[in-house]
Amino acid sequence: MFMRILAIGDIHGCSKAFDTLIDMVSIQPDDRVITLGDYVDRGPDSKGVIDRLIYLYNQGQLIPLRGNHEIMMLAARSHPNSLDTWKICGGQQTILSYQNSSRKKPKINHILPEHWEFVEQTCLDYWEEETHFFVHANVAPNIPLSKQSNHHLFWEKFYSAKPHYSGKTMVCGHTSQKSGKPVNFGYAICLDTRVYSPKGWLTCLDINTGKIWQANQQGKRRESWIDEFISSPRHFNYAP
Template structure:
């Protein structure tokens, strides 16, 4: 592999995804690791899934499951929307699926069903959508939902005293297990950072694409990153989840 590139939350912003992948100049030698939440927010949710399905035919891709992807999957299979999902992007997505064929919906269901809960590489670098809670790591979690809903991992990393030594008994055990952890889920713009942000060993790639931010791609070895334009600019006639 030439590079390992990790991609943050997309939220139906296909225009931004295409733009940032072009900026990163991806090649067939790169490994593209997507951290989930491909859907809900902007009007291109169905088109985004179509694009990702085709992308995997040409490029080396790892697709991780996000909480919004789970909610969409549940709706596509049952036609019964989660009331909370409707308030957080689901209503927009249902509208976007109004003219989508059953054949395409089945293709999307298959894609969503095959998403990974996490990916751990050979250098003990962990990739997942949200976080984990068990002090002995991902293999000991008993509930899969934690991997795409947890926020405590990021909250712990951001709240830490930066002067705390790893040998200290106060140092969070979860942050000693893996060399690096890459997540999305909680927008960095909530802590006034528009860029991929590192706290302790945790890198957060959700740079607010669902709201007023951008889609980000990071080279995990060099830490060089690329970003799309603001999604509010690319979809200037829409509100996304900025309601």
């Protein structure tokens, strides 16, 4: 049996914040770590983030979900017309993270084969536990997880979240919070705290205890509890 079930919000190429957060949490051999997608783009070290995730996965501790930025990354490889769109949305930073001294102009085909395999084959669309389920973006409230549309799973914003018929609590990312604080509707929790921005943080939640750990790219740390962030959808101010 796993000691802790830990959910981590959108990392977006911010390996320094990720390293600090992992050090704070002090992952134990019987912990399960669920990452909510958007590992690439916007931050400076998408390559390093995926390297770290593959290591955790090979240790048997990681359940990685796929985010909309991974969807865009895969589309850019398969459909050249999608490459420019991906670059505008942060893909240029991802490609640059694979640069080395011998390459003057990095290209998408410099992304490592094992990283493509991780994004395309290892990452999942959703994950379900006894009392919680995990998705990147959102779900339609009256539909099983296995029948959710790609739009809901990867693109739908959090402010529209409603209680799922399963009675389980949804944990997601995707809708970035400029405040750097998670949002807790009780039946749904958003952990995307905009780590790539100057005032952003990377957030980890222990779903059983409600403990929150946060770290940023400057190496700062803070801790809190998810109940401190209880809010109501009608009071939720969405900021893109």
